[in-house]
Amino acid sequence: MITMNQIYKSFGNNDVLMGVDFEIADAEVHALMGENGAGKSTLMKILTGVYEAKSGSVLLNGKPLQFKNTKDAEQHGVSFIQQELNIWPNLTVLENLFLGKEETKALGIIDNKSMSKRARTIFEKLNINVDLHQLAGNLSVGMQQMLEISKALMQESKVIIMDEPTAALTSSEIEVLFQQIRSLKSEGVSFVYISHRMEEIFNISDRITVMRDGRSILTKDTKQTSNAQIVKAMIGRDLDHQYPDRNYKQDEVILSVEHLNSTAHKLEHIQFELHKGEILGFSGLMGAGRSEIMRVLFGLDKGDMRVTLNDKKVQMHNPNQAIKHGLAFITENRKEEGLVLQDTILENISLPALKSFSKSGFITRVSMEQYTEQMIQRLNIKGKKNDVCLDLSGGNQQKVVLAKWIATAPHVLILDEPTRGIDVGAKREIYQLMNELTERGMSIIMISSELPEIIGMSDRVAVVHEGSIAGVLDKAMLTEEHIMTLATGGKIHETI
Known part of the structure; x- marks a missing residue:
């Protein structure tokens, strides 16, 4: 005890x-x-x-x-x-497992054979099938x-x-x-x-x-x-409904993606449309390619595609082009890709939208501080504007990432696991914010591993299976059974 x-x-x-x-x-x-x-x-x-x-x-x-x-x-x-x-991303899987606890033979020589055998025993118990000698960062x-x-x-x-x-x-x-x-x-x-x-x-x-x-x-x-x-x-209070009511009515198509392919991620012939003010969920099993589709779309990873945004053909070969065209992407890895952890809340939130906080070429700190204070209050971030993000809890770091991309006023906001590691009260706040943003005309793509969240917040759901979109379910068809059927390679006989 x-x-x-x-x-x-x-x-x-x-x-x-x-x-x-x-x-x-x-x-x-x-x-x-x-x-x-x-x-x-x-x-x-x-x-x-x-x-x-x-x-x-x-x-x-x-x-x-x-x-x-x-x-x-x-x-x-x-x-x-x-x-x-x-x-440690630059060390192998095996090296990560035994870092500081290496097993040795006579004369202090590292016993890779013994360590590999022990690692495989654990991996078999957990049903893990990975190469022990590949880099953990991959x-x-x-x-x-x-x-x-x-x-x-x-x-x-x-x-x-x-x-x-x-x-x-x-x-x-x-x-x-x-x-x-x-x-x-x-x-x-x-x-x-x-x-x-x-x-x-x-x-x-x-x-x-x-x-x-x-x-x-x-x-x-x-x-x-x-x-x-x-x-x-x-x-400290009752929470009546986890998912706020949505009053979405299908509007014009704002984003059209055709023939998205990526050899590196084994993505083939990805096609989908996103309507103005819509929350389009992306679901599927881990490794199916949900996040990879969005990384290619945002220009983070290489791939081919045809993209139409606001009725114009656009090129997005890198994140700068994507941001310029009005896209924002909150990745699932906030620690390495979402934040500058050593910087303050103020600096992180302001970073992607410095132009909007400048006047005559000079940054106006007052406007940065006002917006940051507004987002701290709106998202209930437990921290002050000059607090270093490294010292925040994981959920509050996630809120800072969300706030910084909202500052760019994007047409399309891509959220990859937006509520991962966030408590039930804060989830509700983020869901309400998503509703408010779409009511103002912003369109959202949400990737989530939580089926209740996908069903509760999405207007439609694209289900990904082994690098392809297996089907798109509208609101009337959104059930866990239908999503999992498509995610595992099955077919739904009714019209999708």
Whole structure:
């Protein structure tokens, strides 16, 4: 039993944790929930020695416990899979798995054969099929996440902390992960499971603790609570409807994409249309090509295509051309592609739209500050304009990315997993903002792995299967069954 009692933590004048109580029992999955910025990750970083608490106690079976750092925690059987991936892109998969823990033969020679055998054993359990000698940076975000999970499982830990472990995983990968969690739990391993996905929490956890504004609000057995109770504890009020009502009526075609092909991404004959004020969802299994289509369209990756925007043929061979023509793209990898983490909220939000904040060739800081303050308030970003983005929670970083692209006033906004790692209250805020933007005439393409989100927010859905669009479903046909049928290569006999 690990017990954390009355944990307090501050960063400067900012109180982050204010008397949090939390415990981890033997062989349990304890879900830790709360809005972004509630203090969940900070609490776990205190447990694993990343931060030192201002006050409070951490006990192991009644005796004081304090790790010097994460390596010390791992050596004592406590592993932390953090939300932001800790992958070395220029090292191989095998090198990432054993970094700092290399196995050696006589005379200190690295034993690649032994390490490879051990890695394959873990990969077989998790149903992972990748080349151990390829660069980790070439893996998809979802496969990088599976690599992080594999590293933790190889530690033979007694406590594994998982911060949003399934954010980039497919439903089949999630089920494999859950099988491993249940198997390890039967062997006495305990888990702290941080997630905003309610269905997962009720599927895998034994107990739930909810944090709000740096305090522990509720701890209950999962079977004795409900979705509504958890949401109310998280945000301090009832949330009537997760997805706001949409009143979209099909308008003129604003974007037409024809014959989009990419040899590198194995994309063939991609064709679709986007209407003014529409939210067009893109769904499909991981690796099907959803994100890759948008990367080619935005000029990030090479490919051929014919694009018509506002009734004009346009060329978009690079992101500068795409932005000039009125496209904006929020990628799924906010850490590496979405933000300059060492810069402030103000600098990040202003970066893509510096021209709109300038007068006679000079940047007007007042207008930058006014817009930034407006977006901080509108998106409920928990931070001040001069705060460094590296210090924000993952969900608040995502909001900053969204704010910076809205500043460019695009005709077409492409959102790749826009609510990944974002709590239920903040999701609602982003959904409402999407509605407001489309009501003003902006068109949105939304890629999402969450079927309820795709169905709840999309006016139509394009389903991608193995590099091609298997079909486009209108609102009347939007069901999980129809989407998964197309995503897995099946056919829907009714007219699409």
